[in-house]
């Protein structure tokens with residue numbers, strides 16, 4: 001296959017980290033990325049070039065381009081952590097195959113992305129393009145964190161931002177494994193859908209006395225794991241209302257609030273713990289055999305309908321600068337970029 005020298009991409013405008021933490025909302029992409037023509041990356045040893053079919057847009061991508069993620073930005077390099085496409089160059093037996101990938105060397109918001117061959121995930125032919133484009137960041141995190149839930153031995157767990165894509169994947173896992181999800185959301189409109197999906201209880205933070213409701217629910221269900229993507233004061237209050245030995249596992253910072261830890265004595269006298277989860281670290285530390293096993297499970301779950309990707313919109317790469325913020329602001333669905341459109 002003859003490859004072009006140039007491609008279209010959403011290229012980062014900054015290096016390194018920013019001094020601010022403004023969260024994953026974004027009304028204007030232009031301070032952070034520009035739609036540009038740039039060189040198609042050339043794969044070196046252990047790397048593969050992928051012709052991108054579709055890229056996912058996750059909160060981590062927005063934190064990243066704003067300079068508030070766990071990795072430094074790289075000026076003039078395309079953004080975008082994950083996507084699906086065809087391997088078109090590189091020293092790999094997956095040449096010509098459709099793969100999902102983490103774009104470790106050159107980002108997925110581009111016509112071509114580059115990554116380490118070790119991160120390529122071959123896709124089943126019956127896996128839909130949107131499921132394949134977003135099968136790494138959220139589904140793998142759901143599997144990894146649900147392993148923690150299972151290990152806790154409790155027959156329920158608590159999760160906030162429960163109406164997020166990742167929240168819905170976790171609720172479905174709880175439903176299918178008989179471990180009752182206690183879902184926390186800020187909009188009552190999400191409650192019925194989450195109950196239908198498998199949430200045993202839904203606590204709506206905007207309603208009357210949500211903490212009182214949570215205390216009653218915790219007395220019945222006795223959850224030991226709080227999976228937290230919000231990190232606000234209510235999350236802190238929820239944690240201190242949980243039983244002894246509870247673990248607060250923070251994996252996202254959707255709120256810009258700085259919560260107060262009002263009952264630190266519980267860490268001493270009730271053996272409660274606060275910790276963080278990051279997929280990047282989990283992948284380095286987990287038994288390597290767990291990862292292909294997890295991807296087989298992820299693809300099976302999407303193909304059989306046990307999981308579903310809710311799509312807010314698919315934006316052509318050429319129009320992403322103007323259209324992406326609008327799609328990202330839509331409730332209850334994911335945004336994608338199509339570089340072929």
Ligand SMILES: NC(=O)c1ccc[n+]([C@@H]2O[C@H](COP(=O)([O-])OP(=O)(O)OC[C@H]3O[C@@H](n4cnc5c(N)ncnc54)[C@H](OP(=O)(O)O)[C@@H]3O)[C@@H](O)[C@H]2O)c1
Pocket residue numbers: 058059060137138141161162163164165166167186187229230251252253254255256277278279280331332333334
């Ligand atoms: N640590 C890791 O390794 C890792 C891996 C994957 C994902 N994550 C994190 O997981 C989280 C969910 O990702 P996603 O892709 O599933 O998200 P998503 O589908 O884009 O949904 C975002 C959700 O967050 C809710 N939300 C936003 N700001 C909020 C706030 N201030 N308080 C309460 N809820 C708020 C929204 O609720 P509304 O509908 O009410 O607006 C929406 O349901 C993100 O924080 C992401 O960074 C972390």
